[in-house]
Amino acid sequence: MNLTARRERFRAILAGDRCVHPASVFDPMSARAAEDIGFEVGMFAGSIASGTVLGAPDLIVLTLTEFAQQIHRICRAGDISLMVDADHGYGNALNVKRTVEELETAGVSCLTIEDTQLPLGFGAAGEGQLISVEEGIGKMKAALSGRQDPALVVAGRSSALRVTGLEDAIKRAKAYEDAGVDAMFLAGAQTRAEVEAVSAEVNIPLLLGGAGGELADLDFLSGAGVRVALQGHLPFAAAVKAAYDTMKSLRDGVKPADLTDTLASPELMNQLTRRDDYNQWVRTSWGRAPLLSPHQPFKPNAS
Incomplete structure (x- = not known):
């Protein structure tokens, strides 16, 4: 894996003049699908990792x-630049440093560290609470100190827009920029005015989570300094529904042969499992015929 090349491609997006949507990925197959379709970036969220x-x-x-x-499995499977939500860094500033070391080794191109108080404390409700700006700065500096490959993108992340308001969101974005982060992830942005206000106060690129409504316009986002805007995590939800519906149909007595139209085709399965690559490796390393010829496609009904 040429991880530096992947990270440099991500940095090129940050340095460019357009906003891109990442593919929400959750395992090696979904990451390969995103890469084959043409997504420049894959996104692996903490919520999807938990699921x-x-x-x-x-x-x-x-x-x-x-x-x-799980990140290592995803990065091993292909060549897409992977962005991940590293939550609060799994603890205090020292834990953040360790988090960056582990995730860089696993292969990420970009990671975000947020300033939310996590796990939620006793009696916490709603959007939760944020740590102090001073502690947030310490965490960002710790994250940067844990980085070994300078091409790795370390982004600050804050939910201040929804928790404490626009003024505090700007304050935190500027403080984290001064600490040295490469980009700022705005969680919970809902209006153009919010994005424009933050963008006007910082010089680093912005990343958005779940951009919809009036923030669905890529041209606007591009002009406002946003370089990556998430679209939610529909692929995982779709995969869960497909698996559930298929198992329920089988349990209810539907014949496997009657479900063929709802399944990935043999060609798609062979593509995403990189069957041709494995066949080539078998020929060159074992000196024998391929394990699976084009006339023997993946069979979903096989044992």
């Missing part, structure tokens, strides 16, 4: 080790 690894809601019960392991 795929633990089958749990996004309540910060996932560990750094579990998160890093």
Whole structure:
């Protein structure tokens, strides 16, 4: 894996003049699909990691080790630049440094560290609470000190727009920029005015989470200094529904042969499992015929 090249491609997006939507990915197959379709960036969110690894809601019960392991699997499978939500860095500033070391080694191109007080404290409600700006600055500096490859993008992240308001969001974005982060992720942005106000006060690129409504215009976002804007995490939800519906149909007595139209085609399965590559490796390393010829496609009904 040429991880530096992936990171440099991500940095080129940040240095460019257009905003891109990343593909929400959650495992090697989804990352390969995103790459084959033509997405420049994959996004692996903490909430999706909690769902795929633990089958749990996004309540910060996932560990750094579990998160890093899934990232490694995703990065190993292809060449897409992967951006990840590293939550609060799994603890204090020292933990943040360790988080960056682990996720860089796993292969990420960009990671975000947020200033939310996590896990939520006793009695916390609504959007939760933010740590102090001073502690946030310390975490950003710790993240940067944990970076070994200078091409890795370290981004600050804050939910201040929804928790404490625009003025505090600007204050935090400027403070984290001064600390040295490469970009600022605005969680919860809802209006053009909010994005324009923050953009006018910082010189680093902006990243947005769940940009919709009046923030769905890529031309506007590009002009406002936004370089990556998420569109939610529909692929994982779609995959869960497809698996559930298929198993329910089988349980209800539907014949496997009657579900063919709802399945990935053999050609698509062979593409995403990189069957041709494996066949080539078998020929060159084992001196034998391919494991699976074009006349023997993937069979979903096989044992």
